Amino acid sequence: MNSSNLLARNARKYPNNEAVICHGRRVTYDVLDNQVTRLSNALLSCGITQQDKVLLFMPNVLEFIVSYFAVQRIGAIVVPVNAKFTLSEVEYVANHAEAKAIIAHEAIFPAVEKLANVELKIKTGQAIDGWESYNDLLENANTTPIDCQLTEDDLSTILYTSGTTGKPKGVLFSYRNILAVAQMIAIEMEVKPESRILLMMPLTHSAPLHLFLMSSMLVGATSVLTPTFTPDLFIETIEQEKTTHFFGAPVAYLVTASHPRLKSADLSSMKWWVYGGAPLSEGEIRHIEQAFQAELTCVYGLTEAGPSGALLFGHEHAKKAGSVGCRAPFGTELRIVNELGEDVPVGEIGEVVLYGEGNMIGYYKDDEATKAAFIDGWVKTGDLARFDEDGYVWIVDRKKDVIISGGVNIYPKEIEDRILQFGGIFEVAVVGVPHEEWGETVKAIFAAKTPIDEQQLKDYLSEHLAKFKVPRLYEQVEALPRNASGKILKHQLKQQVVN
8 A cells, every 4th residue: 555545545435525625625535636646647747757756845735735645646755845944955955855856835935936956846826937837737737547556665755854963864754654653643543534634733744744644544534734823723723624633732732722712612523632742741731721621632753753652641641741651652662771772660761762663764865874763673762761650751851952842843953053154153052941832942052252243143044044943042152061072061051041
């Protein structure tokens, strides 16, 4: 089985069932499959063939889903790109992935209009110099069925996520990896043909894409998309579309919990309120559950594992809020190990490692990083954690200094490397600062030869980094604390920030 055949099967089983709803557009499985066939044929006519890499630069829109399945239907590899990336960030991904094509949405097209070194460039809306029109290609393409012969072990997707080296790493997945975690969510969270999955978090992230879009497609459910998130849109969409499942970052729940419209909203259709990307404290859980009059479910996981990891269900929050759960979900195993790969006893801190069919093939074009990411077939999360006496997992730190803001991973090294290119700054450390709504916000602490204009530095970073990566807080110091080997002592800086 592969994703293309999965969609084709649903078109035969549920031809008149709504597959996708987005901004007033309602598309049945039969129509969706027909559009995918058309775009697939168009891509073939433009020279895209099996194993070619195709970038998708779009928010959550119908065209993303059509493009995603069309690329896979012809055996090409889909490369979703964060819709907030700047030109230089997209260029890096395109070059590293050796992308042959890009499909961009006109709403964010200005960010990539000057993209070079990609053979085929397609945008929604009207064609312009150097860019084909998605709409024209779809309209003029033939509807000859394409029989996709790919197996579960064939390559499907590359998702780029920044690494500790500062350069984004391409996480390579097979169809088996993706279908395994989609099945996991369908089983654990009761996704059925009558389910209506609300997708407001970016589909360029592994959890919305692999867990919730693909579980919806797996069973023939309805995917309800919005290209942005606001509390008003969140509430309105649930009421109008009678959605049943939602996955969001903690901040999505926190900002909505204080919204005045929530008290009178009809959210009775919702069965699963799921959050992930960062833990919620017991107080925050109580606040959200009281505001929503519902229980939440926490999903903990790692992109490199599909994602998969652990689950904390609604009834468990009463005693274990802040934990990520006491078991791995269907098809996944979880351990906490020491540096030798040995299981640690209860209460002792070690690294979380995961095993399952969702685990990535590896990092694209990086055998060394791939080897380092595994231990005896188990993927290492980089998260330090402990088991409590009841078997619940508590994350205590992150080996890689990842900052999680609004459920999105932000990697300090990438930001630090860019700051060092700003004239006058000779050392810098980027750390996470506790934030009531976002979990963490980004702070840059730096030393420079002369006083640095904070706004000029921020403007410079905004030109080269996605908005969510640009530090909100800045502090200039004489020197950063270092150990005997010269390594910056980030834990000291974090303690100073908290205190």
